Structures are given as structure tokens and as C-alpha cells.
Amino acid sequence: MSPRFQLRAAISSFRYHEQGPAVLTGIELSFRPGELVVIAGPSGSGKSTLALALAGLVPGRVGGRLDGQVMLDRGGDGTVDLTSVPLHEAAQHVGITFQNPEYQLIQYQVAAEVAFGPENLGLPHEEVVRRVHAALAAVRAEELAGEAIGSLSGGQKQRVAIAAALAMAPPLLVLDEPTSDLDPVGTQQVMEILSGLSHERGHGVVLVEHKLDEVVRYADRVILVDGGRVVVDEHPRRAFTPTARWHAAGVRPPELVTLAELTPEWFASGVPLTVEEAAQALADAGIQSCAARRAPSPPAADAPRPRAASAMEVCGLSVSYKQKRALGDVSLRIAEGEWVALVGANGSGKTTLGAALMGFVTPDTGTATCFGEPVRFGRIAKQADRVGYLFQNVDDMLFGASVAAELEFTSRHQVAAGGDAPAAAEVATLIGLEGRWEAHPYNLSGGERQRLALGALLTRAPRALILDEPTTGLDEVHAEALFDLLARVRTALGSLTCVLITHDMRLVARFADRVVALRAGEVVLDTSPRRAFAQGRLLADCGVRPPEIAALHSLLDPDAEEVAVSAHELSSLLSPSRERSLHAALR
Numbered sequence: 001m002s003p004r005f006q007l008r009a010a011i012s013s014f015r016y017h018e019q020g021p022a023v024l025t026g027i028e029l030s031f032r033p034g035e036l037v038v039i040a041g042p043s044g045s046g047k048s049t050l051a052l053a054l055a056g057l058v059p060g061r062v063g064g065r066l067d068g069q070v071m072l073d074r075g076g077d078g079t080v081d082l083t084s085v086p087l088h089e090a091a092q093h094v095g096i097t098f099q100n101p102e103y104q105l106i107q108y109q110v111a112a113e114v115a116f117g118p119e120n121l122g123l124p125h126e127e128v129v130r131r132v133h134a135a136l137a138a139v140r141a142e143e144l145a146g147e148a149i150g151s152l153s154g155g156q157k158q159r160v161a162i163a164a165a166l167a168m169a170p171p172l173l174v175l176d177e178p179t180s181d182l183d184p185v186g187t188q189q190v191m192e193i194l195s196g197l198s199h200e201r202g203h204g205v206v207l208v209e210h211k212l213d214e215v216v217r218y219a220d221r222v223i224l225v226d227g228g229r230v231v232v233d234e235h236p237r238r239a240f241t242p243t244a245r246w247h248a249a250g251v252r253p254p255e256l257v258t259l260a261e262l263t264p265e266w267f268a269s270g271v272p273l274t275v276e277e278a279a280q281a282l283a284d285a286g287i288q289s290c291a292a293r294r295a296p297s298p299p300a301a302d303a304p305r306p307r308a309a310s311a312m313e314v315c316g317l318s319v320s321y322k323q324k325r326a327l328g329d330v331s332l333r334i335a336e337g338e339w340v341a342l343v344g345a346n347g348s349g350k351t352t353l354g355a356a357l358m359g360f361v362t363p364d365t366g367t368a369t370c371f372g373e374p375v376r377f378g379r380i381a382k383q384a385d386r387v388g389y390l391f392q393n394v395d396d397m398l399f400g401a402s403v404a405a406e407l408e409f410t411s412r413h414q415v416a417a418g419g420d421a422p423a424a425a426e427v428a429t430l431i432g433l434e435g436r437w438e439a440h441p442y443n444l445s446g447g448e449r450q451r452l453a454l455g456a457l458l459t460r461a462p463r464a465l466i467l468d469e470p471t472t473g474l475d476e477v478h479a480e481a482l483f484d485l486l487a488r489v490r491t492a493l494g495s496l497t498c499v500l501i502t503h504d505m506r507l508v509a510r511f512a513d514r515v516v517a518l519r520a521g522e523v524v525l526d527t528s529p530r531r532a533f534a535q536g537r538l539l540a541d542c543g544v545r546p547p548e549i550a551a552l553h554s555l556l557d558p559d560a561e562e563v564a565v566s567a568h569e570l571s572s573l574l575s576p577s578r579e580r581s582l583h584a585a586l587r
Contacts, residue, residue: 004075005171007031007094007204009054011068018065023049025228027068031172036198036205036218038236041225042250043447043478047208048099050225051176054206056082056090072172091117095170099177099208099472100393101161110136110152110160111145117168135163138193140186151321153346158182162190166197172204173197179211180472181392183345183503184545187211191218210475213254213506213548217273224249237271252476255506255549259567263575275551282556287574308335310369311464311497312357312387317366319352319521326352327521329366336371336463337490339498341508341529344518345543350501351392353518354466357499358389371463388457392469397453398441403433406441406452410459424459430492431455431485447478451485458489464497471504479504483511505547509533509565517542530562 011027023046031037031054041047052058059066060083072080072093082090098104107113114135118128136142139159149157158181165173175194179187195218198205209215216222222239224232226249232239240246240257247253256278260267266285272278312334319327327349334340342350355361356368359375359382368375376382391397400406407424428434431451433444441449450470457465465486471479490496500512508515508529515532517525519542525532532539533550545551546563549570553563556574564570 004033004202005093005204006073007054007070007172008073009050009068009070011053011066011070013067014049014053014058014064016062016064023064023228024053027053027230029223029230029233031204031206033171033202033204034198035220036195036207037221037223038212038215038219039206039208039223039225040210040212040251042475044445045225045249046228047225048176049228051096051174051206051208053083054172055094055096055174056085056087057096058083060084061087088120091168091170092121093170094172094174095165095168096174097158097161097165097176097178099180101157101181102393104161104164105149105157108148108150110141110147110149113149113160114163114167117164121168131167131169135167138166139163140189153181153351156346159186159190170203172206174206174208176208177210178207179209179214181346181469181503183348183543184214184505185540185543186346187214187503188545191215194218212251213256214545216254224251226250236273241271250475250477255547255567256552259549259552259571262567262571275548275555278548278552279555282574287556308337310334310372311336311338312368312370312499314353314356314368315366317353317356317368318364319349319356319361320364325521327356327363330518330521330523331366332516332523332526334497334499336497337495338513339500339511340514340516341500341502341512342516342518343502343505343508343539343542343544348518348543349521350518351468352521354389354468354499354501358387358466359383360389384462385460386462387464387466388460388462390454390457390465390467390470392472394450394453395442397456398449400441402438402440403428403444403452404437406456407459409456422459422461427455427458430458430488447474447482450474450482454482454485463495464499466499466501468501469503470500471502471507476506479507480510483507487511503544505533505545506565509547509550517544519543528562530565533565534560534563 009027009029011024013022014024015022039047052062053070058064066083070082072082080093105113107116111132114132115128118131136145139162141159141163144156158178162178179190182190194205197203216236219236222234222236223230231249240253241261243253243258243261256272260271267281269281272281310333315331317327317330330353342353344350352361356363359377359380362377370383371386398406407427433448433452441452444452470482502508512529515527515529516523517539524542525538533546534554536546536551536554539546547565549567550563550565553570554560564573
């Protein structure tokens with residue numbers, strides 16, 4: 001089918017239940033060929049439901065009451081009402097990928113998964129093979145063709161799901177947070193692919209995303225959805241100002257936009273969408289470098305401190321899966337009370353290292369200790385009263401029929417817990433679910449389920465937490481709220497060790513004490529966030545991109561040993577009215 005089309009969504013309202021609240025209200029949108037449109041909004045705003053509607057899955061496949069239509073005008077080939085056609089027909093017009101790829105991967109092998117759609121269209125074998133190769137190449141996953149899907153990481157599964165949608169060659173592609181499990185470099189690669197599909201091949205791309213800093217540079221339009229309504233629909237250079245309406249909706253705008261709003265005298269030519277544009281605007285404003293205000297000495301946070309007791313430690317650890325090395329001779333010490341971020345590309349060994357610290361995997365060589373005692377590999381209960389592990393998909397951890405059942409499991413079943421284990425009611429209040437005591441976990445929002453799973457761990461009063469991609473699917477405001485909760489727990493307990501496995505560099509910048517970067521199963525960097533983000537080339541080799549502000553600082557001062565990590569910090573550093581060093585600004 002030719003990419004010539006226009007998709008029009010006119011939705012007066014949509015409700016999942018006849019008497020339930022409207023999830024979408026007053027939607028009037030259109031999408032054309034060659035557009036890459038980003039849809040943003042807080043968790044629970046209705047943006048994922050909107051994505052389902054655009055793909056023809058509402059109401060027929062999902063269920064609910066829809067007042068309205070989603071019409072695809074195919075030019076000379078007529079018009080199709082996507083809300084009333086069979087699923088297999090809608091899929092040939094609009095492809096969709098979901099936030100959780102587990103919901104759409106059904107085959108055993110990667111190549112078979114990508115081939116499934118084209119085969120069911122009855123295409124010749126040669127064409128199916130061509131599409132499989134092209135789609136996997138587009139998401140940089142050719143080497144995964146023969147792999148079992150069950151053996152893939154979360155990020156790799158997301159790439160396969162995108163490839164499967166691309167193999168159908170639909171004129172319009174709707175993607176619900178397709179980069180949520182991808183490392184920053186992988187996110188950039190996928191966005192370049194989607195940009196090419198849109199701007200070079202004329203396809204339409206609609207992208208539901210939280211990662212505004214990473215994706216906005218590719219967008220032609222940005223839509224903000226709040227409370228089921230479209231609040232903003234503008235070109236990205238106009239969409240984010242004033243930033244107050246984004247903050248009011250619970251969505252944090254890109255840091256470069258915030259920098260421009262803080263210092264309008266530097267950005268008279270307009271809002272920058274890339275680091276390079278921001279650097280050029282600063283040069284035009286007469287700000288060539290921030291080297292003159294560089295800190296003359298490391299900040300006090302890096303000064304020698306008394307050596308704290310070890311919380312978790314591995315020495316000479318090597319792990320292999322089917323003769324494929326996941327970790328190679330890794331040694332790492334995490335002190336009590338430290339918050340350490342493990343970063344790196346998908347498949348770099350982050351999750352394997354976290355699993356080894358918990359005892360989920362048995363190493364080929366090496367040792368691991370947990371609060372001074374050897375880790376009993378395969379004996380999770382031996383660590384579970386001291387260490388809580390939050391899985392990437394928290395739905396795998398929830399099995400009770402209510403919030404109360406989840407939080408009371410420890411006490412009801414006399415599960416071993418720390419000496420200061422809080423009561424379930426205390427935890428419910430701490431995680432903000434005291435009013436949802438009888439609610440079924442699957443009736444909670446994604447952010448609420450995340451907090452519930454964390455709360456279930458907290459009922460055992462762990463001394464340490466290992467969090468595997470805890471912010472997947474959360475907007476930044478909800479993600480920060482989760483970590484603010486952990487900070488309160490840290491204060492309440494007096495000490496809490498935290499190992500954070502993540503691709504979210506802005507959260508790393510705000511909450512981590514140390515950054516440990518892995519590449520191909522080896523530790524290649526271990527330092528503070530501001531020093532780590534100053535090493536852009538090394539991080540790029542690890543599949544990591546520093547936050548935009550840190551990258552801008554490095555561009556302005558390539559020799560900086562540490563960099564600012566927020567718009568407010570950089571504006572304080574550069575402003576001539578505030579002659580302060582970075583050392584003073586960051587204290």
C-alpha cells in the first residue's frame with residue numbers, strides 16, 4: 001500500500017466500562033505521511049489508550065464504549081473505519097508495538113517472530129525473507145535472528161517487537177514507548193530508524209514516549225495529553241513554552257528547553273532541540289566556554305571519607321550462559337548506604353551482575369558476599385531477609401488478590417524479615433496506597449503497581465535493594481516520586497543500600513552516589529555521576545549517553561573533569577551575574 005494517507009481520529013469519548021470515567025475526551029487529531037509525531041503525558045493520562053485507538057484496537061479488541069471514529073483516508077483507494085474492521089485488516093494499515101513486548105511476541109525464535117506477519121499476508125517466501133532481514137537490520141538486531149526469544153533481554157525483545165511491526169510495512173506505525181527498555185545509544189539508533197521511515201520514505205510515525213530529551217529532536221509535532229484530552233499540539237520549538245503547563249500536567253520538559261527558559265537572553269533565536277543548537281546559540285550570545293569557571297579542585301563529595309562496611313561485594317566473578325560470557329572477572333565493592341547505578345548497553349551484564357549479588361545465578365568463577373556472609377547461589381531465601389530485588393516487570397512479583405494481601409504476606413506467612421520490619425499499614429501509607437487497601441493489584445496504574453511491589457519488599461525491612469529498570473513505563477515525575485519514596489525510606493531506616501540497574505541517566509544524575517559502567521561483561525568505569533558524564537566517548541562505547549545538559553557542558557569545556565547535570569546548574573555556572581565556580585554551584 002502506498003504511504004499516501006490521512007488518519008483522522010474524532011473521539012468524543014472512550015470508556016473501558018459503561019459506567020466508568022471517560023479515558024479519552026474530545027480528541028480531534030489527524031496524521032499525515034512524512035510526519036513523526038510524539039505523544040507525551042503523565043502516567044494514566046490516556047496516551048496509551050489513544051495509541052490503541054489509532055491502531056484500530058479500540059473498542060473491538062480491547063473492549064469498552066467508543067463514541068467516535070478513527071478513519072484512514074487512503075486517497076484514491078477509499079476510506080477505512082479502523083474501529084470496525086477485523087484486526088488482521090487494521091494491522092495492514094497501522095502497525096503497533098506495545099510498551100511491554102511480552103504482550104506481542106508469540107514465536108519461539110526471533111526470525112520466526114518477525115516473519116509471522118508477512119507469512120500471514122500470504123507473501124512469497126523470498127519477500128518474507130527479504131522483509132525479515134531488512135527489519136532486523138533496521139533495529140540493529142541481525143545477530144539475533146537465530147536466538148530463542150526467551151533468552152533475550154528486555155531491550156532485545158523490544159527491538160524484535162519493533163522489527164515485527166516494520167516487517168508488515170504499514171503506512172502508519174504507532175509505537176507505545178518502544179525505547180523504554182533500550183539503552184541510550186540504542187534509543188538514538190531506533191529514533192534514527194523511525195526518522196528515516198518518516199522523513200525519507202514518507203511513512204507516518206506516532207510515538208508515545210516519556211524520553212522527551214532523547215526523541216524531541218526528531219519530531220515534527222509534539223502532543224501533550226492530560227486527563228484524556230489534548231492540551232498541546234504544536235511544533236516542538238513551540239510546544240514546550242511556557243514550561244509551566246507541562247509541569248502542571250506532571251511532565252518534565254526537555255532540559256535544553258528549561259535552560260532556554262531560564263536564560264532567554266542567550267536563546268533569542270529560539271528554543272534549542274539539540275546540544276549542538278544550544279552550543280551555537282551560546283556562542284552567538286558571546287559565551288564560548290565555561291572553562292574559566294571550571295572548578296579548580298574536586299568537590300567536597302569526592303574527598304576521602306571513612307571506609308564504610310561492605311554491603312555487597314563480588315570478587316573475580318565470571319558468568320556464562322550456554323558458553324556465552326555475560327560477566328568476566330568482575331570485582332566490585334558496594335559500601336553500606338551507597339546508591340550505585342549500574343549502566344551500560346543492553347546485554348552488557350548489568351542484570352546478570354545484579355542477579356549474582358542476589359544469588360539468582362551461579363557463577364563459573366569468583367565469589368560474592370552480602371553483608372559479610374557468602375551469597376548462597378540458588379538459595380534466595382538466605383539473602384531475601386537482607387536484600388530486596390525489584391524485577392524489571394513488577395507484574396511478575398504481584399500474586400495477591402488485593403493490596404492488603406500483598407503487603408500482609410510477610411506477617412501472615414511468618415516470612416523472615418529484618419528486626420525493624422514495619423507493619424503493612426505503615427508501608428501502605430509510605431507508598432501512598434493507604435486508600436486502596438482492598439483494590440486488586442491489576443486494577444492499579446503502572447506506577448501504583450510499581451510502588452506496591454516495592455512496598456511488599458519493604459515489609460521485610462531489607463538493608464539493601466536491587467532495582468532492575470524500576471522506572472520502565474513511568475513518566476519522569478512518577479519516576480522521581482518513586483526515588484523520593486526510597487530517599488524517605490533511607491532516612492527512616494538510617495541507611496539503605498541501593499543498586500540501581502537503569503538506562504535513565506537523569507535519575508542517575510540526581511540520585512546515584514556512584515556510576516559503574518559495564519561493557520561486554522566488564523567494569524570499565526567507576527566514579528561519581530558528574531565525573532562519569534564528563535567521559536562521553538567512553539560512555540558511548542558502553543551504550544550510554546550523558547544527559548543533554550552534561551553533554552552541552554562537555555562541548556563547551558572539553559577538558560572538564562566533571563560537568564553540570566541540570567539546566568539550573570549550568571545556568572548558574574555560565575551566568576556572568578553569578579561568578580561562582582562549579583565547585584561552589586554544586587555544593
